[in-house]
Amino acid sequence: MHPVLRTVLQRLxxxxxxxxxxxxxxxxxxxxxxxxxxxxxxGQSATPETVAAFKRDLGLDRPATVRYFEWxxxxxxxxxGSSYSGxxxxxxxxxxxxxxPRLYNTFFLAAMAALIAVPLxxxxxxxxxxxxxxWFDRIVNSVTLTTIAMxxxxxxxxxxxxxxxKLKLFYPNSTVSIGTPFVEHLYRAALPAIxxxxxxxxxxxxMTRAAIINLLASPYIEMAQLKGVSKSDVIRQxxxxxxxxxxxxxxxxxxxxxxxxxxxxEVVFVYPGIxxxxxxxxxxxxxxxxxxxxxxxxxxxxxxxxxxxVVSIVTNPRLLHPK
Amino acid sequence: MVTDKKRVKGEALLDIKGLKIDGFSDDVWNxxxxxxxxxxxxxxxxxxxxxxxxxxxxxxxxxxxxxxxGCRISGGSIMFDGMDLIAASEEQRRALWGSRxxxxxxSAAASFNPAHHIIDQTVETxxxxxxxxxxxxxxxxxxxxxxxxxxxxxxIGDRFxxxxxxxxxxxxxTAMAMSCRPDLIIFDEPTxxxxxxxxxxxxxxxxxxxxxxxxxxxxxxxxxxxxxxxxHRIMVLxxxxxxxESATRAMLKAPTQEYTRxxxxxxxxxxxxxxxxxIALRIHNVDASYSGAVKVLDNVxxxxxxxxxxxxxxxxxxxxxxxxxxxxxLLPPSRGEIYFNGKPxxxxxxxxxxxxxxxxxxxxxxxxxxxxxxxxxxxxxxRPLEFYLGLKGADRDRRVVELLESIELNExxxxxxxxxxxxxxxxxxxxxxxxxxxxxxxxxxxxxxxxDQIVQEEILSLLMRLQKKTNVSYxxxxxxxxxxRAISDEIVVMHQGKVVQQGPKSQVLSPPFPAYTELLxxxxxxMDPDWLTGLLAKRSKKAKxxx
Numbered sequence: 123m124h125p126v127l128r129t130v131l132q133r134l135x136x137x138x139x140x141x142x143x144x145x146x147x148x149x150x151x152x153x154x155x156x157x158x159x160x161x162x163x164x165g166q167s168a169t170p171e172t173v174a175a176f177k178r179d180l181g182l183d184r185p186a187t188v189r190y191f192e193w194x195x196x197x198x199x200x201x202x203g204s205s206y207s208g209x210x211x212x213x214x215x216x217x218x219x220x221x222x223p224r225l226y227n228t229f230f231l232a233a234m235a236a237l238i239a240v241p242l243x244x245x246x247x248x249x250x251x252x253x254x255x256x257w258f259d260r261i262v263n264s265v266t267l268t269t270i271a272m273x274x275x276x277x278x279x280x281x282x283x284x285x286x287x288k289l290k291l292f293y294p295n296s297t298v299s300i301g302t303p304f305v306e307h308l309y310r311a312a313l314p315a316i317x318x319x320x321x322x323x324x325x326x327x328x329m330t331r332a333a334i335i336n337l338l339a340s341p342y343i344e345m346a347q348l349k350g351v352s353k354s355d356v357i358r359q360x361x362x363x364x365x366x367x368x369x370x371x372x373x374x375x376x377x378x379x380x381x382x383x384x385x386x387x388e389v390v391f392v393y394p395g396i397x398x399x400x401x402x403x404x405x406x407x408x409x410x411x412x413x414x415x416x417x418x419x420x421x422x423x424x425x426x427x428x429x430x431x432v433v434s435i436v437t438n439p440r441l442l443h444p445k
Numbered sequence: 446m447v448t449d450k451k452r453v454k455g456e457a458l459l460d461i462k463g464l465k466i467d468g469f470s471d472d473v474w475n476x477x478x479x480x481x482x483x484x485x486x487x488x489x490x491x492x493x494x495x496x497x498x499x500x501x502x503x504x505x506x507x508x509x510x511x512x513x514x515g516c517r518i519s520g521g522s523i524m525f526d527g528m529d530l531i532a533a534s535e536e537q538r539r540a541l542w543g544s545r546x547x548x549x550x551x552s553a554a555a556s557f558n559p560a561h562h563i564i565d566q567t568v569e570t571x572x573x574x575x576x577x578x579x580x581x582x583x584x585x586x587x588x589x590x591x592x593x594x595x596x597x598x599x600x601i602g603d604r605f606x607x608x609x610x611x612x613x614x615x616x617x618x619t620a621m622a623m624s625c626r627p628d629l630i631i632f633d634e635p636t637x638x639x640x641x642x643x644x645x646x647x648x649x650x651x652x653x654x655x656x657x658x659x660x661x662x663x664x665x666x667x668x669x670x671x672x673x674x675x676x677h678r679i680m681v682l683x684x685x686x687x688x689x690e691s692a693t694r695a696m697l698k699a700p701t702q703e704y705t706r707x708x709x710x711x712x713x714x715x716x717x718x719x720x721x722x723x724i725a726l727r728i729h730n731v732d733a734s735y736s737g738a739v740k741v742l743d744n745v746x747x748x749x750x751x752x753x754x755x756x757x758x759x760x761x762x763x764x765x766x767x768x769x770x771x772x773x774x775l776l777p778p779s780r781g782e783i784y785f786n787g788k789p790x791x792x793x794x795x796x797x798x799x800x801x802x803x804x805x806x807x808x809x810x811x812x813x814x815x816x817x818x819x820x821x822x823x824x825x826x827x828r829p830l831e832f833y834l835g836l837k838g839a840d841r842d843r844r845v846v847e848l849l850e851s852i853e854l855n856e857x858x859x860x861x862x863x864x865x866x867x868x869x870x871x872x873x874x875x876x877x878x879x880x881x882x883x884x885x886x887x888x889x890x891x892x893x894x895x896x897d898q899i900v901q902e903e904i905l906s907l908l909m910r911l912q913k914k915t916n917v918s919y920x921x922x923x924x925x926x927x928x929x930r931a932i933s934d935e936i937v938v939m940h941q942g943k944v945v946q947q948g949p950k951s952q953v954l955s956p957p958f959p960a961y962t963e964l965l966x967x968x969x970x971x972m973d974p975d976w977l978t979g980l981l982a983k984r985s986k987k988a989k990x991x992x
Binding site: 346351 | 506511513542547548557573574607
């Protein structure tokens with residue numbers, strides 16, 4: 123087997139193990155939370171008997187280990203169980219069905235922000251490295267630093283004020299539903315996407331700049347200069363191909379943040395994503411939903427980091443083409 | 446390609462007048478090159494020689510109109526074929542680089558981009574400057590690989606830099622420099638990082654191709670014997686000034702300056718050999734390996750007599766540093782025993798008691814990385830005193846000063862940081878640190894390789910004096926035959942993990958030689974401009990006879 127393929131498979135295996143470990147942590151820490159769904163729904167005046175009966179209905183009277191294996195076994199097959207809310211009533215709510223549209227919305231927003239932020243920060247980072255310590259470099263650096271230093275909700279409100287209230291270019295909130303057409307969805311998600319972009323761009327751009335500047339001190343860069351290679355080709359042909367590993371890592375980190383760190387932005391723009399759903403589920407102690415969301419977040423993180431690892435392996439000729 | 450009529454031999458190609466270059470350090474501009482004149486005719490090879498800090502690389506790069514970041518050309522003129530390189534715009538200079546003036550760097554491994562195939566980098570300039578089509582340039586590159594005697598010239602370009610050896614890479618870089626048939630090539634210490642046996646092949650290939658295309662060259666090195674093989678004329682530089690300049694043969698025959706003569710320094714140092722049967726350390730049938738698959742040490746048996754120096758010599762990859770790791774317990778041997786004063790040493794470092802550890806000390810090649818940059822000399826030398834001998838406070842300081850005096854530095858160094866000392870002084874501190882433990886054996890791993898000739902001589906004589914005084918044994922690991930000649934009593938020749946030959950110095954260094962020792966010894970450049978030519982003739986004759 124090619125050593126790269128073997129390494130990738132190894133990483134994948136490790137990723138799955140990590141995910142299982144995370145699932146144990148999620149499950150047990152939620153077990154340890156004070157209060158429960160039963161107490162929450164029935165109120166403080168409920169008798170122990172009613173609470174016990176309620177728990178029996180939900181299957182909560184069984185030992186935690188049994189419930190964990192039932193949960194993770196089903197989850198691995200794509201079944202996250204039923205939401206507690208509505209369970210005791212007439213209509214059962216499937217967790218997967220609850221999460222799916224929200225997850226779609228979150229991924230939609232994340233993809234949109236990523237498509238703007240990643241190319242932009244690579245370009246800005248490379249240019250800042252090329253013209254380092256110039257006015258361009260300083261301006262790019264200070265602007266991106268300012269946007270990362272401001273809280274997301276603050277950026278969000280400024281954008282709303284300028285683009286929605288004053289210029290009336292966008293809606294101040296981004297309500298979408300399942301039936302919203304694609305273009306309309308794009309338009310409505312624009313402001314939150316820009317907010318997210320501004321939040322993550324500095325990190326990626328500065329990392330790109332640092333990675334390239336670090337490489338520019340290498341002897342082979344001096345060699346390329348002394349071969350008469352033009353400035354832009356020195357960056358494109360000689361620095362960038364060796365810079366992918368650190369850049370991929372920081373991109374993966376920020377993409378993961380786009381998925382798991384959107385709560386505030388979603389709340390500000392009333393955008394129906396998974397972050398909001400999770401917050402609601404936590405406050406109502408709707409454990410199946412919380413567990414499913416947490417597991418999805420963990421999987422996103424692990425998968426993106428795995429991707430970054432793979433990128434750094436395949437861009438390293440020493441690993442890709444062994445002696 | 447430049448047309449032939451421009452290549453008239455004998456006409457001046459490069460003319461540097463009163464060149465001054467400053468370097469920025471410690472917040473001020475310090476002169477590095479202090480008013481140098483240099484002229485070079487077409488087809489001529491000029492050797493620039495000097496120690497580190499002489500300004501020779503800076504001068505070589507300036508011949509291209511290039512100053513490294515942190516350097517500036519502050520005066521003088523550089524005329525290349527009628528063009529003023531200082532006044533020229535960056536674009537104009539870039540148009541010359543690679544196509545009419547090419548550069549060959551010291552470390553080919555670091556100067557090739559790890560991400561691209563060798564051939565893509567070879568033809569890059571020719572294609573980017575529209576000198577040749579890609580197909581033509583690639584065909585030409587393969588031809589150059591063949592002329593430079595690279596193995597498999599048709600396919601070697603399709604490999605990545607890490608897939609070929611250092612010597613091959615250095616030749617590939619020469620092909621890269623040659624690809625546009627430049628008028629001038631700057632060779633900046635191109636063989637310094639190579640083993641002597643590899644160096645011979647690379648020198649021969651470079652000299653040959655420069656002659657074939659009648660290219661002018663500036664050959665920068667610190668090794669006079671090497672430059673003698675390559676250059677028609679030699680300039681000796683020191684502290685950015687010209688010391689001496691003359692034709693190669695004239696300079697070797699009759700150097701006029703004391704400094705030039707001092708560049709022979711180590712080669713003259715010679716310790717009388719003395720044999721002893723009192724064995725301090727005995728390595729017996731030792732095997733060792735890093736991953737298990739390949740034996741880095743293969744059935745190695747070596748004895749180190751008390752108060753004597755055993756030199757372990759071999760190329761990179763011969764296992765000589767691994768031997769040091771096996772003795773110190775950093776890499777436990779997979780087979781065999783190591784006896785210290787007749788008793789077997791525990792294999793693993795963690796199983797050895799403090800007193801055993803104290804008796805075997807090590808000095809490393811690079812004092813820069815072996816000394817903690819944040820510690821003062823007081824603590825660097827004081828630490829082993831405290832750890833092994835339990836000295837504290839004033840007693841400790843007194844002993845540190847004594848040790849400083851024994852390495853010929855004085856008390857004033859006690860509060861210095863490594864960064865405040867020269868390379869030679871730092872290596873002295875490393876020696877004092879090893880001595881502080883009052884060891885019976887010191888393993889010296891290439892301790893002089895990173896130092897200039899004169900400093901090397903000082904360090905080697907110091908080591909010898911200390912040996913006389915303390916009767917310590919040295920296991921001296923080196924790849925430099927001149928150093929071996931200078932200090933050893935006994936010699937161990939290693940090749941691919943095996944001991945090829947061992948014995949008293951006089952015996953190992955006189956014929957008849959085993960094949961590998963012969964190859965190794967004959968590859969050491971000599972101060973004779975005809976040495977390389979003679980050696981190649983002898984080798985090709987031998988090859989014919991055996992074929």
